[in-house]
Amino acid sequence: MAEICDYEGSSYRTDFWEGQGREYEHLAERIALRKLLPPAGARLVEIGAGFGRLVDLYDGYQQVVLLDYSKSMLRQAQDHLGRSGKYVYVAADLYAMPFVDSLFDTTVTVRVLHHVQNIPAAFQEIQRVLMGGGVYVLEYANKRHLKAVLRYLLGRQSWSPFAPEPYEFVELNYDFHPAWMNARLTEAGFAIGRELAVSSFRLPLLKRLVSPRYLATLDGLLQGSTAPLKLAPSVFVRARAEKEDVQAEDRGFFRCPSCHGADLIEAEEVLTCRGCGRGWAIDDGIYDFKEPAAL
Numbered sequence: 001m002a003e004i005c006d007y008e009g010s011s012y013r014t015d016f017w018e019g020q021g022r023e024y025e026h027l028a029e030r031i032a033l034r035k036l037l038p039p040a041g042a043r044l045v046e047i048g049a050g051f052g053r054l055v056d057l058y059d060g061y062q063q064v065v066l067l068d069y070s071k072s073m074l075r076q077a078q079d080h081l082g083r084s085g086k087y088v089y090v091a092a093d094l095y096a097m098p099f100v101d102s103l104f105d106t107t108v109t110v111r112v113l114h115h116v117q118n119i120p121a122a123f124q125e126i127q128r129v130l131m132g133g134g135v136y137v138l139e140y141a142n143k144r145h146l147k148a149v150l151r152y153l154l155g156r157q158s159w160s161p162f163a164p165e166p167y168e169f170v171e172l173n174y175d176f177h178p179a180w181m182n183a184r185l186t187e188a189g190f191a192i193g194r195e196l197a198v199s200s201f202r203l204p205l206l207k208r209l210v211s212p213r214y215l216a217t218l219d220g221l222l223q224g225s226t227a228p229l230k231l232a233p234s235v236f237v238r239a240r241a242e243k244e245d246v247q248a249e250d251r252g253f254f255r256c257p258s259c260h261g262a263d264l265i266e267a268e269e270v271l272t273c274r275g276c277g278r279g280w281a282i283d284d285g286i287y288d289f290k291e292p293a294a295l
């Protein structure tokens with residue numbers, strides 16, 4: 001069983017994003033996501049959606065599922081996105097997502113794999129919930145970025161950025177080698193598509209001297225051409241699920257994470273699984289699949 005990085009109750013939004021000098025990265029990530037994301041579709045899930053930082057990019061989708069392990073982050077997303085049927089808020093573990101097979105045409109993970117201990121298990125689960133030909137847009141932190149390579153070559157860093165295995169620099173924080181990552185995607189049944197190099201200008205001095213907007217525009221211009229070098233701190237990939245299955249219109253939506261049955265009865269405050277009898281709370285518009293509810 002893999003450990004989960006839990007942002008429950010964290011002030012991620014204010015501590016990490018707002019007024020913290022990350023405007024350049026935020027804008028550069030949006031440019032990359034816009035390039036790789038199919039612009040429209042029936043249903044998209046963002047895994048690790050947090051407070052919904054990127055959700056406006058999904059306007060072309062009929063339904064958007066925000067999945068996160070932290071209910072408090074989903075509550076923040078709900079506060080600004082509202083309670084229309086377009087957005088579905090789901091608190092769950094990404095290794096055991098409460099969805100039937102082939103439910104989504106698009107899945108997204110940005111700044112999430114960074115905290116994922118068991119990448120093969122996560123990729124397998126993401127492939128399961130994607131329809132055949134569905135698109136997975138992912139971002140990961142690259143261990144062989146330019147600064148790490150230079151530090152290593154100058155003897156200022158002990159670990160090799162060229163070694164394939166993930167590098168855990170702080171507990172539950174991983175940087176990945178691009179070749180290792182692509183091999184795991186292929187193993188899980190994905191075809192690798194376009195790749196982008198993102199946040200190449202993550203240098204404190206440059207960020208102080210140049211406006212975030214200008215830096216992000218420049219980043220956007222170079223994301224495609226510099227991708228083959230694999231020297232950026234952040235890499236975006238568009239992968240495609242290689243399987244026959246078409247979209248699961250008539251197979252329901254939720255699946256019990258305990259017994260995998262798809263026969264769940266929804267009442268006002270609880271989803272009850274007819275397969276195993278467990279209940280899953282619906283807490284003021286947030287579906288909570290983290291622990292079975294006391295019935």
Ligand SMILES: [Zn+2]
Pocket residue numbers: 256257258259260261273274275276277278
């Ligand atoms: Zn069940």
